[in-house]
Amino acid sequence: MIKSFHPPVRTLMGPGPSDVNPRILEALSRPTIGHLDPVFIDMMDEVKSLLQYAFQTENKLTLPVSAPGSAGMETVFTNLLESGDKVIICQNGVFGGRMKENAERCGAQAIMVEDVWGETVDIDKAEQALSENPDAKALAFVHAETSTGARSDAEALCALAQKYDCLSIVDAVTSLGGIELKVDDWGIDAIYSGTQKCLSCVPGLSPVSFSDRAAKVISSRKRKVQSWFLDLNLVMGYWGTEAKRAYHHTAPINSLYALHEALVILQEEGLEQAWQRHALNHQAFAAGIKAMGLGFVVAEDVRLPQLNAVSFPTSINDADVRNALLNEYNLEIGSGLGALAGKVWRIGLMGYASNRTNVLFCLSALANVLAARGMDIDSKGTLAAANTVYNTKA
Ligand SMILES: *Cc1c(COP(=O)(O)O)cnc(C)c1O
Secondary structure (H helix, E strand, O other): OOOOOOOOOOEEOOOOOOOOOHHHHHHHOOOOOOOOOHHHHHHHHHHHHHHHHHHOOOOOEEEEEOOOHHHHHHHHHHHHOOOOOEEEEEEOOHHHHHHHHHHHHOOOEEEEEEOOOOOOOOHHHHHHHHHHOOOOOEEEEEOEEOOOOEEOOHHHHHHHHHHOOOEEEEEOOOOOOOOOOOHHHHOOOEEEOOOOOOOOOOOOOEEEEEOHHHHHHHHOOOOOOOOOOOOHHHHHHHHOOOOOOOOOOOOOHHHHHHHHHHHHHHHHHOHHHHHHHHHHHHHHHHHHHHHOOOEEOOOHHHEOOOEEEEEOOOOOOHHHHHHHHHHHHOEEOEEOOHHHOOOEEEEEOOHHHOOHHHHHHHHHHHHHHHHHOOOOOOHHHHHHHHHHHHHHHO
């Protein structure tokens, strides 16, 4: 007979999911109630206003899509684009490529602006594409490229989109809660995120937000959105502001308790404090990595604190090290993707996992595993370098 499943307790320091705060797991286990229960609807309103805080927006069209980050991406593209539209997509990693897939499946034409993986999106190249394509409807890019650990200048790119009278589409799956992100100040028109990265919630929901300008594009479409489930014109009947909420689909009730708790935790800490915490833990981690003799793929000024792409000597076997960390230390880190496969580890310091204990644990586990494989590692110096950052900056 198959028995109940009891997962091992791991420390999650990969590209997501990140460690889930126990408060969130407890919230998840509270009693399930009806998704049209007035008490539940009040909680949905709180989730909306907490998301407005997290996104720094007053956008009325702000809600969690009932599916993971990829569904948030699909929601944005399918609702904003119609067949025959043109969209400029800046790609500097895996997720820009998925934007292209989405745009083309909407029947839109994707004009790709390619940048080297590990580098930030080039503003001048984006501007050139905008000036060469005055009929483009939107400019899309990934704020925090989880496949490489590079941050792009969302503020500058959105200002460009406005200058050329384009909608801006921003992938903030890994940035929300981890680095500065200001939807209204930066003039972002459409943004999507995920729950399992810097919000440290369970996977399966995708917060999205649309400016009034973008909302108008959605409500005045020529043709219906091809996805019934993701059509915001319909979803709004359930998540909308009208007094009477109509059934569209059964909301993932307990997952929404979890998101509510995750956002309450973020609000208690304060957004800016959360950004500072991510920055500090990254600095300590980076000091340790350097002391270990390992390198970073991304230049310091555009490096994401929550996703560290660490390069290692070719003599080291990527999978062997990751397996040792998982089996001997219950520690999960990520592998490289695409062009970076086998050449880097992606080490996440996201949300609840971005803390001093995890930084020191990961550095010492990695130092031990690499030393056991013959690398000349200064374990003591590694931890000392990280601790020095905490002792001088904390
Ligand atoms: C994780 C991620 C996604 C996809 O989110 P899922 O929840 O895995 O569907 C999209 N974009 C970026 C930048 C991501 O890091």
